[in-house]
Each structure stands twice: as structure tokens, then as C-alpha cells.
Amino acid sequence: MGACVSTSRSTCSSKSNGEPVPPPCLGIGFCGPKRTKRTFSDHLVTLQHLPSIPNRVFTNGKSRTSCIFTQQGRKGINQDAMIVWEDFMSEDVTFCGVFDGHGPHGHLVARKVRDALPVKLQSFLNSCQSRQNEPGQTCFMGNSKKSDVGDLDKDGSVEDKLNSLWREAFLKSYKAMDKELKSHPNLDCFCSGSTAITIVKQGSNLFMGYIGDSRAIMGSKDSNDSMVAVQLTVDLKPDLPREAERIKRCKGRVFALQDEPEVPRVWLPFDDAPGLAMARAFGDFCLKEYGVISIPEFSHRTLTDKDQFIVLASDGVWDVLSNEEVVEIVSSAPTRASAARILVDSAAREWKLKYPTSKMDDCAVVCLFLDGKMDSESDYDEQGFSSATLDQSNHSGNAAESDDGQKSEPCLQRNFTVRSAEENDTYGRLAAEVDGDGETVSADDQSWSGLEGVTRVNSLVQLPRFSEERPDP
Numbered sequence: 421m422g423a424c425v426s427t428s429r430s431t432c433s434s435k436s437n438g439e440p441v442p443p444p445c446l447g448i449g450f451c452g453p454k455r456t457k458r459t460f461s462d463h464l465v466t467l468q469h470l471p472s473i474p475n476r477v478f479t480n481g482k483s484r485t486s487c488i489f490t491q492q493g494r495k496g497i498n499q500d501a502m503i504v505w506e507d508f509m510s511e512d513v514t515f516c517g518v519f520d521g522h523g524p525h526g527h528l529v530a531r532k533v534r535d536a537l538p539v540k541l542q543s544f545l546n547s548c549q550s551r552q553n554e555p556g557q558t559c560f561m562g563n564s565k566k567s568d569v570g571d572l573d574k575d576g577s578v579e580d581k582l583n584s585l586w587r588e589a590f591l592k593s594y595k596a597m598d599k600e601l602k603s604h605p606n607l608d609c610f611c612s613g614s615t616a617i618t619i620v621k622q623g624s625n626l627f628m629g630y631i632g633d634s635r636a637i638m639g640s641k642d643s644n645d646s647m648v649a650v651q652l653t654v655d656l657k658p659d660l661p662r663e664a665e666r667i668k669r670c671k672g673r674v675f676a677l678q679d680e681p682e683v684p685r686v687w688l689p690f691d692d693a694p695g696l697a698m699a700r701a702f703g704d705f706c707l708k709e710y711g712v713i714s715i716p717e718f719s720h721r722t723l724t725d726k727d728q729f730i731v732l733a734s735d736g737v738w739d740v741l742s743n744e745e746v747v748e749i750v751s752s753a754p755t756r757a758s759a760a761r762i763l764v765d766s767a768a769r770e771w772k773l774k775y776p777t778s779k780m781d782d783c784a785v786v787c788l789f790l791d792g793k794m795d796s797e798s799d800y801d802e803q804g805f806s807s808a809t810l811d812q813s814n815h816s817g818n819a820a821e822s823d824d825g826q827k828s829e830p831c832l833q834r835n836f837t838v839r840s841a842e843e844n845d846t847y848g849r850l851a852a853e854v855d856g857d858g859e860t861v862s863a864d865d866q867s868w869s870g871l872e873g874v875t876r877v878n879s880l881v882q883l884p885r886f887s888e889e890r891p892d893p
Contacts, residue, residue, distance in 0.1 A: 470535055475506035478534060482757045485514065485792050489760035490784040491768065493736060495877065500734045500784035501530040501614075505538055509545065514621045516786050518634050520734040522701075522878035523612030523694075529703050530614040532607065533597060537616065540593035548585065583627075586620065587718045590629035594702075598714040601703050611694050611879065613703030616716070617653060617732050621788065624723045626730075629716040631700035632656060633878075634734045639747040641726045647751050649743035652730070654717065656700045659684035663699035667711030685880075686712055695880035704879070723790060729759075730788045735878075736781030737763065740770035750787055755795040760785040 470476065477483045480490060483504050492498035499521035508515040515538050521530030594616070601609045615632025628636065636652040658664060658674045664684075667674055673687040677695075685695040686707055696704055700713050708714075731746055741749075741763075749766050753759040764783045771780040 467535060467539065470539075473505075476503070477505075478503045480761070482794065484794055486516065486786060486788045486794075487757050487760040488784075488786045489764050490782065491764045493782040494779035495781065497527050498782045499526040499530055499614075500736070500782040501527075501534040502732075502784045502786050503534050503538065504786055504788070508538065508620070509542060512623050514788065515541070515618070516621070516730070516732055516788055517616065517618040518732040518734055518784050518786055519614045519616050520632065520634050520736075520782070520784070520878070521612070521614040522696075523704070525608055525612040526614060526878075528607055529601065529609055529612050532601065532604075533614050533616055533702055536600065537593060537597050537618065540596050541589055541618075541620075544589045544592045544596075545585070548589075582625070583720050586627040586720070590618075590627070590716055590718050594629065594631070594714055594716045598702050602705055609703035610706050611704065613696075613701040613879075615698060615701055615734070618716075619652075619730065619732065619788075621723075621730075621790070626652075626721045626723055628652060628719045628721070630656075631702070631714055631716050632698045633738075634732065635738050636730060636732045637743045637746060638730050639728045639751055640724075641728065647728070647747055649747040651743055652719070652721065655735075655738070656698060656717065657684060658686045658697070658699045660699065663711075666713070667699060670709065670711035672707065672710030672712070686710070693880065697878045727790050729790055730786075731763070732786040732788075733763070734782065734784045736771075736783035737767045737785060739781060740767050740774055756787070756789055756793075757795045759787045763787070 471478075475483060477486070477488060478501070479488075481488065483506050485506065486504045488502050488504055490498060490500050490502055501519040501521070503515070503517045505515040507513070517534060517537070519530040519533050521527050523529075601607065615630075615634045617630040617632070617634040617636055618628070619636060620627045630636070630653050633655040634653075635655055638650040638652055639647055640650050642648050654660070656663060658667060664674050667686055671689045673689065674684055675687065676682065676684045683697055685697050686699065687693065687695060688706070688710060694704070694706060696707055696712060699711070700715065700717075702714050704712055729750060731750060733746070737746065745766075746763060749763050750759045753762050763785050767783050768780060771778075
């Protein structure tokens, strides 16, 4: 591809005194001498030391340009994971990701992907260096403008090669991630998996790779200087025409259960399992022969001065909040450092109001502010984000860190993986109960915990049939 990357921070320059010229790079922001090939032991050491890498945030907190927050729902252990990795390969590159696990071991899968996928992305970009054998190319920084590269970019070749480089890196890293999960000795991914929505901001370029139904949106200003929501990704649900066609072609089935008609699921050809509510995911190997894939959708966007921030979130947020509501909440937060927490709190309130008969899903949010500015530390502490609070909130919502165990698509305003209001009415007609004070209350007046037994999940390993009638394949 004519591109290279290395973890050295030396810059490229032309030599006229006969000294060796370092291999050129393509927009990654740096390049340097070729490194020796990484061994498997080096890979293990890298993963073991990930928590100590500077500018890598994966628990509730903030970085120089972002804030992240996750909260456990009422389904059990928190299966969501998230990450912001600044100075990712170079000072002008930031990696962000949200991962929503599902199934018995979904929390382990999500955390494994969170840790390993960025490293694989780096590895594949570094591998381009060994293939660099085309002379006469020019290096430029990730934040360079087209005018900085002169005539080289008149035909768009540089931008095209940069786009192609990241596309290949995303595709290969996702493929390698799924392959590693399949052969993992201590992690059962047969009926467990995870979504992934990952973005890389490199200067004014935004590269996105994603699978599953987590979503990324952007808050931007229109011509009237008003904030508007721009959806950056598509919720890859099984009922999308191209997804459904692929699944059915592979003998998988797509249909919704009677009590959740708005939630299409993927089923095995001859068994009503596992009921996966997405068309692409890491893991879920029981369905990989029947149309569920881990190949990411890839897209590129050039950012402008109008673009203010990007929000990545799991479907626990999008089930109850629209794109416009999320942009309004983030843009009106008292401090940027509190935006992710306030958004999760807002989603929790909406769950109680809109779906009182369903257990709240886990929520994970990453807010990346594109101007690179953040609040002062004093403002951060005033919002209740002391280091002790962050540690406590993270440990209370997460399990111990371990990995053992081409038509235009619709722009959805809500994710719709829970019952509609009409469905809630059906399940809400219960006998009157007595509250803690001895007063009789109707089902409509019951509190949030009125139906603790009803849970919406992304996969149903085994499910009860609600009628004798079998849906048509």
C-alpha cells in the first residue's frame, strides 16, 4: 500500500548527505526505523501492561479531550466496556471504543475485545512498514492540511491511500480478534459475544469501524449555529435488508418473539436459539455459519470546525434516548467532564419512565470533544468525580478485570430493543399489590421495580415458546 507505521516518534526527512532515508509514512503522524518483528511473548507483555499505559482510560473518568462513564443495569453483571486511548500511535491520533457484551460470558468478551482490539489495530498498521518498498513517497502529519502536501494530493491519491490503509487495518484487526476469541483456551464464546464501535480521530480525519447495535453520533452546528445531531453509524440489526438477506442465504432465520415484535432476532435453522438481536458481533460462534459475521462496517469522515463532539454509547442509551436528546444533554452539561455521567443518569431516568416493566440495560458512554479542550480539575471535582468516587463507581458496576472465563440505511432515533408502550400495557395489567406502607396501589402506580422478572437481553440461549404456532422461516 505504500504506507508504514512505527512506534518511534522520529519524523521523516529527506537526506542529501548520503545517509539512509527512513521509510516514508502515510498520515499516521510519524515514522522511523524498521523495528524487529514482535514475538508472541512481546504481545503478552503489552497486554499485561495496558492498564499502566499513559493516556489510556478505560474506567469511569476523563482524559484531556474526553469523558467516559458506565453504569450497571438491572440484568446482572455489567457487560459493557469502553476505552479512550489518546496519543494512540502518535500525538494527534485518538482511539475510542464502546463494547457491549451479551450471553453468559459477555462481560469477559467485551473486556477482552476492549484490551486486545486496539493492540491488533496498531499491529496491522505497523506491519505496513515491512511492506514499504516504494521509493519517492512523502511523509505528512496526521493533522496536515491538503495545502501542506502540494501537488501530491491534487488527485486525491494521498487521502485515498490513507483511507485504504485504515480500512485494511480495521478489517484485519477485527478478523484477527474474532479468530483469537474462537481459539481462546479459557473463554467460551459459543453463545457469548460483544458488539464493537471503534473510531480513530487522526487530525481532521475520522475513521470508524463497527459491528452490532452500539451507535456513534456527532453534535455539530448548522448554518444557524444551532446544535444538530448527525448519526455516524448504522445499528446493524438482523432485519436490515442486506443483513437479513445474508442470514437467510446462510440458512439462519430472522424473526421477532410475540412479546417483543419490534426486536428481530437471529435463530438457528432447526432450533429456537440463541435469539441474537444483532446481525454482526464478535463471538457467537454458534451462529457464524448461519449469517452472523464479525466483518466491520467502515466509514471515513472529514471533520470541520462546525463539528463539536462525538458520542459513542451502547444500546442501553439508544433504547430510551434519541440522537437529538443525546446531543442536547451533552451540549448542555454544566461541565464537559460530567457529560458522560449526566447522559447515563438521564438514560436511567428514562428507563424508569418509559419501560417500568423492563429491567434497565447496562449503559456505557464515551464523549470525545473535538476541539481538544476539557474542564479544569477543580470543575471536575465539583461534579462529584473525585478519584475515590470514580474507583468506587467502577468497581461496583464491573466484574474483576479478566479475560479468562450499499443502499442508504435508516437513521434510527431509538434502538428499540425493549417493549413498546402497548406491550407494556399488556404486561402491566396485574392484580393490585400492597406497598411497604400497607396502601393498595394499582399496577399503573407501581414503582420502577414492579416487574423484576422481565428482562430484555441481546441473546436468549434458551427460550420458552409463547404459542404452539411456529413462525415461518
